């Protein structure tokens with residue numbers, strides 16, 4: 001990341017600090033239920049950890065990945081729940097190996113921040129890494145998002161997104177389109193898919 005980009009993300013973390021965990025994550029954790037405490041999750045593009053803290057609070061082990069050292073510095077400076085088992089990794093999620101035994105892959109507002117080929121390769125790895133019954137939670141971006149055309153980002157039509165999820169049962173697939181403002185105060189048209197998906201027992205190896 002460039003210094004400018006890093007400064008942008010630092011301002012983002014500061015602005016959104018203390019925000020609650022994402023609804024996609026909460027839905028996935030609720031679906032797993034308390035019996036899944038002790039299981040392993042990875043959070044790709046975790047930022048300063050608004051979701052990571054909640055996963056830890058529910059007793060899961062967490063691998064937290066972000067390309068920005070500042071994100072993980074802030075995460076580790078947070079008060080972590082007692083007994084937390086957290087492995088922070090500074091890396092691009094396109095490159096990071098997915099840990100053996102991962103049951104939940106969470107990526108809130110982060111996975112679209114890589115180029116289409118990388119996105120597809122990463123999704124293939126996520127699909128392969130998850131066991132039957134494992135879940136993906138996060139957001140992908142649609143083609144009417146006003147960031148379309150930015151390099152190094154991925155936008156998917158509804159049909160493309162559903163196609164990529166074809167070996168999953170959809171527990172949430174909500175399409176949101178709205179005019180709004182980014183955390184940095186810029187006007188933006190959002191086109192977002194909010195996803196919670198559970199890998200099917202009969203999912204064929206890809």
Ligand SMILES: C[S@@+](CC[C@H](N)C(=O)[O-])C[C@H]1O[C@@H](n2cnc3c(N)ncnc32)[C@H](O)[C@@H]1O
Pocket residue numbers: 009016022044045046047048049050051065066067068071091092093094107108109110113114
């Ligand atoms: C919009 S923030 C979302 C942070 C957090 N998941 C949340 O929901 O608040 C996106 C995060 O993804 C990270 N990020 C962007 N591209 C990345 C990449 N290719 N690999 C790893 N992290 C990346 C950024 O550093 C940033 O912390």
